[in-house]
Amino acid sequence: xxxxxxxxxxxxxxxxxxxxxxxxxxxxxxxxxxxxxxxxxxxxxxxxxxxxxxxxxxxxxxxxxxxxxxxxxxxxxxxxxxxxxxxxxxxxxxxxxxxxxxxxxxxxxxxxxxxxxxxxxxx
Amino acid sequence: xxxxxxxxxxxxxxxxxxxxxxxxxxxxxxxxxxxxxxxxxxxxxxxxxxxxxxxxxxxxxxxxxxxxxxxxxxxxxxxxxxxxxxxxxxxxxxxxxxxxxxxxxxxxxxx
Numbered sequence: 001x002x003x004x005x006x007x008x009x010x011x012x013x014x015x016x017x018x019x020x021x022x023x024x025x026x027x028x029x030x031x032x033x034x035x036x037x038x039x040x041x042x043x044x045x046x047x048x049x050x051x052x053x054x055x056x057x058x059x060x061x062x063x064x065x066x067x068x069x070x071x072x073x074x075x076x077x078x079x080x081x082x083x084x085x086x087x088x089x090x091x092x093x094x095x096x097x098x099x100x101x102x103x104x105x106x107x108x109x110x111x112x113x114x115x116x117x118x119x120x121x122x123x
Numbered sequence: 124x125x126x127x128x129x130x131x132x133x134x135x136x137x138x139x140x141x142x143x144x145x146x147x148x149x150x151x152x153x154x155x156x157x158x159x160x161x162x163x164x165x166x167x168x169x170x171x172x173x174x175x176x177x178x179x180x181x182x183x184x185x186x187x188x189x190x191x192x193x194x195x196x197x198x199x200x201x202x203x204x205x206x207x208x209x210x211x212x213x214x215x216x217x218x219x220x221x222x223x224x225x226x227x228x229x230x231x232x233x234x
Contacts, residue, residue, distance in 0.1 A: 035223070044125040044227035045212060061222065106216035108223050109159040111180065113168040
C-alpha cells in the first residue's frame with residue numbers, strides 16, 4: 001500500500017537549519033509531483049513547496065521563498081525539504097503529500113499524505 | 124486567516140445528516156476550480172474524501188458527498204457514525220494567489 005513517512009523534525013533555534021525527509025513506498029515514486037504542507041499550532045493548513053514529477057519545476061509559498069528548498073531523489077524514493085534561516089513562525093507540523101492533479105491547471109489535490117513531523121523553532 | 128472559510132465546529136447525533144460549508148470567492152471556488160475534502164484525525168495522515176467537488180475515491184462510503192453553489196462548496200455526511208468524529212478541511216486553487224488554498228478546518232463531534 002502507498003505510504004509516505006516524514007522524518008527530520010525537532011527543536012531548532014531561530015536562524016538555524018533543518019532538513020526534512022519523506023520516504024515513499026508502495027508506488028512508483030517518479031510518477032508524481034509532491035507538496036510539503038504545514039500546519040502551525042491552532043492554525044489551518046498552508047502549502048509550503050511543490051516539486052513536479054520530474055523535478056523540473058519547483059514552486060514555493062511567499063512565506064518561505066529564498067529560505068526553503070524542495071528536492072527529490074527518485075533513486076531513494078525520497079522527498080526533501082531543506083529549511084534555512086528558520087523563524088518562530090515556521091513552527092508547525094510538516095506533511096508531505098502526493099499530488100494527483102496538476103498545479104498548472106489548478107487541479108492539484110492529494111490522495112496520500114504522511115503523518116507529519118513536528119518542527120519547533122524556539123530559543 | 125484561511126482563504127477558504129469553514130465553521131470551526133459542528134456536531135450531530137448518530138444517524139443524522141450534517142453539512143460542512145466551505146466559502147471562498149470569485150478567485151477560487153467561484154472561478155470554477157475544483158474543491159477537495161479531507162478527513163483528519165490528529166496524529167494520523169489526512170484522508171482524501173472528495174475530489175473535484177463531487178467525486179469519491181474508491182473505498183470512501185457514499186455517505187460522503189460533495190456539492191458546490193456559486194462561491195461555496197459543501198461536504199455532506201449522512202448516517203453519521205461515531206468514527207466520523209474528526210477534523211474536516213476543504214482545499215481548492217486560487218488564481219490571485221497562484222496556488223493551493225485550504226479551509227481552516229471543521230471539528231465534527233458525534234454526540
